[in-house]
Amino acid sequence: MKIELSEHFTYKKILLYSLPNIGTMLAITSFQMADGFFVSNWLGVSSFAAVNLVFPLLMMLVAPGFMIGEGGSAFISKLKGEGNIEKARQYFTLLVAVIFIWGAFFSTLMYIFLPEIVRLLGASEELVPYCLRYGRILFLFIAPLLITTSFQSLWVMAEKSETGFYLSVVQGVTHVILDWLFIVVLEYEIEGAATATGLATIVNTLITLWYFSRPNASGLHFVRFHFDLYRLAKICYNGISEMVDAVSVNILELVYNLQLMLLLGQLGVAAIGVHSYVGEVFLSVFFAINTTTVTVVGYKYGAGDFDGIRDLMKKNIVLTLGLGFVMTVVGVSLADDIATLYLGYDAEAHAFATRALRICALEFFLYGFCLVTSGFFTGLDRGTISAVIAVCQSLIAPIVFIYLFPVLFGADNIWYAAPAATVVGAILGTAFLVKKMPLLGTEED
Template sequence: MDIKLSDHFTYKKMLLFAAPTIGTVLIAITYDIIDGYFVSNYIGKTAFAAVNVIYPLQLLLSVIGYMFGTGGSALIASELGRENKERANQVFTMIVKTAFIFGIFLAALGFIFLPQIAELMGATPSIMEYGLPYGRTLFLFLPIMIVGYAFQSLLITAEKPHYGFYLSIANMLSNIIFDYLFIVEFGWGMVGAAVATGIGACINGIFPLVYFSRPNSSALCFTSWRFEYQTLLETCSNGLSEMVEDMATSLIFVFYNIQLLRFMGEDGVAAFGVVIFVEGIFTSVFYALALEANSVVGYHYGAKNYDELKNLLKKGVILNLFFGILMYFTAQVAAEWVAELYVGYDKTVCALAIEALKAFALAFILQGFNSYASAYFTGLNNGKISAVIAFSRTFFIQTAAIFTLPLIFGAESLWVCQAVAEFISATVGVALLYRYRKDYCGNKFFP
């Protein structure tokens, strides 16, 4: 089925349009899972803990790509909705080129200051031994990683979401092959794991650069451009919520690791690594629906099609709540199997991972709703409100919970901190959607 941004979206069309992105994210998470499997089973649990300490830092910098991609997609989709394709191509070109330049700058900073940053993140000497070579190798690939993250959203706006899916398949296959070669056969250890990940990032970033540099069948292509400060500012403002959400998530991982090392030691960090991999798989649906909303809502907002905006809000909320409940029950059933797969060689860590995953799963119920509400406002070019939802959800409330709940209820309460944040943030999201119903959805909350 050929689906366009201008279409009326039914539940079926929303899922079909999001399906390639769901597949893309699932595969992206899969090769992270593969990394974790090889590192945990062939290098050891301390190395696995090191990945979970260092990787959030790299992710923290990579979210610049999400900011450019989601913020730029809203602007580009609005221009396409106004049938101003040349202007859309100019904005598209500037965003991609600027993202790469930012990547070079951030990679240099990360490479130089990684030891000091890792120490601030609470890394123990044994974790530093494994984490520094892993992190510094990853930073060499950061510029192309940032561009690849930006294209996750931009490919949807270009009406080619399935290309991202194909690239992710190639990325996953290369990661499996090179993880096995570099870690198992060549014995390169953590450097091998990082190089395998970096090669995959090159696939995600370089192919779209080549594709959009030539005449193509998508809605976008590279063209002549000039740097526009105001357009960049609007892009960053629109994408601020997504950047804040992803950046806050990375910082939250750091805070979790600090508290877990304090209360449970390296076993706690290893158990948390299992939880994060499962969360990544489950929330791929939420992420895909949010990216879809960003582009589709942006198009219909530019076209002033308010009936479709109401339709997208209603159906998006219902779909996210349905999948959230489904994922909660799935986590309860699958917890033991997943823990055995990753850390079955250590019964203490395995038992801890099972307990953690079952408790953490409460967060899935409303996580999709909060993510969709934030993305919906981004599509409406209201980055400030989007950021309020994202930041309250992923940073303020959860940070407070991480540092206070263990003091009151014990270390095990760390596993429900995100659930507390999601439930409180959902009330904020509902209030803001109601507050702006006349501006964006007419006089009714739902059609």
């Protein structure tokens, strides 16, 4: 069932349009869970803790892919809505070029300064060698990881979300096979895990670049372009909230890791690592719906369909709150089983992980509402409002709570920081919607 951006979106159409991107993100996060499973069960707690110290840093450097993808999708969708397809192709090509420049720069930087950085992140002397062995290979693949991240949105904008889903499945299956081969069969240890991640990503990237290197059914392909710094800055500014949403998850992991190493040691880091794998699976559904929100709102805003925008947002609110409730119940109910899957061989680590999973699952209820509210304003090219919601909910509030809650309530209550932060984001998002929604399409807009 092909759904056009110009159509009226019912609940069914929102889910159907989001489904390929939900599948894409679930495929990516599910196979990351498999990666963690192999590392933890075959290489032990130290390797698992090292991966969970380094991987959030990588994802912080890859998070601009969300900014470029979401900001670019909103702008290019607007150009398509206005009928300016050639200009859309030029900016599409510009964004891909910028991704490669960013990737090459930070791959070099991280290879040189990784020892100092992992120590700043709180790695003990026991964990530093594991972090270096894993990170120095992994950071070579920043550019292809940026491509796969940004194209989670750009495939949807190109109305080829099914292709993005299939590529993610190919990448994920390749990842698991290589994990098994390098870690279990060839016993390459933690270096094998990093190599598996990088090579699987390259498969996705090469196919993506080949598809857009020539004219295709999406209408978008690489063309000559001029470097428009002003427009690039506007695209990045408009998409910054999505980057903040993505990078904040990883900043929080780094801050959590730093605090947990001080308060609870590497067992605490292993526990939050398990939550990160599970949380990414649940939250990926909201990120996919948010991608639909940004793309459809951007198109309808360019076409002047303001009633369609209002109706879409009302349905998104109901949808995300309903899904959030279900996810919270599932997360709390399955906490013990999930902890057993990853850390069942260590009773103390298992106990830490079970408690962390049960408490952190509370954040799922309001997270989707906060995300699509921020994405709604991104689609309207209101980057400042979008960024305020995202920064407060995803960064400022949780970091404050991570340091405040252990002081007020004890070290073992640090897990409540993330759920409390979503309440802050929901209050802000509601306030902006109440103020701005009635003005949409008027002279005061």
